[in-house]
Amino acid sequence: MLQQILALIVIAFFLARLFWQKQKQQIAAGEMVFWFIFWIGAALAVIFLRSIDRLVAQLGFTGSGIQILLYVAIAILFYLLFRLRLRLAKMEQDLTKIVTSIALNNTSGIKTESEGSKIPASPAGRQNLKSKI
16 A cells, blocks of 8 residues: 555656646647656556456456556557657658758868868769769
8 A cells, every 4th residue: 555655656746747847848738648648547557456456367367467567568668669769760860861961062162181172062073072082
């Protein structure tokens, strides 16, 4: 019972922080709704832990409800980590494209160190310069 009360206090703290961040405009409305539903679901899982234990036993699992919730939470975390990695890789690709585009568009006024001349603005001229370097 003490563990459940402590868990509910921690969840209440996270909900308070969630509303504070929304008030400060640090998170979007969709993100706020997602995390609100997540923390309410966590609170409900803590409150109805004995019912979850009975449900898990009826489904034939040998562990307790809290163990099953832990396994599901770890699986969800790995999925979210995978999605985050994919999003980060996409952002890196986009950033590379942007930097390349800016670099190619701004090369007309840059002098090379070896020749002291300007880099040609045309792609053909840049290709010739690359072959010289």
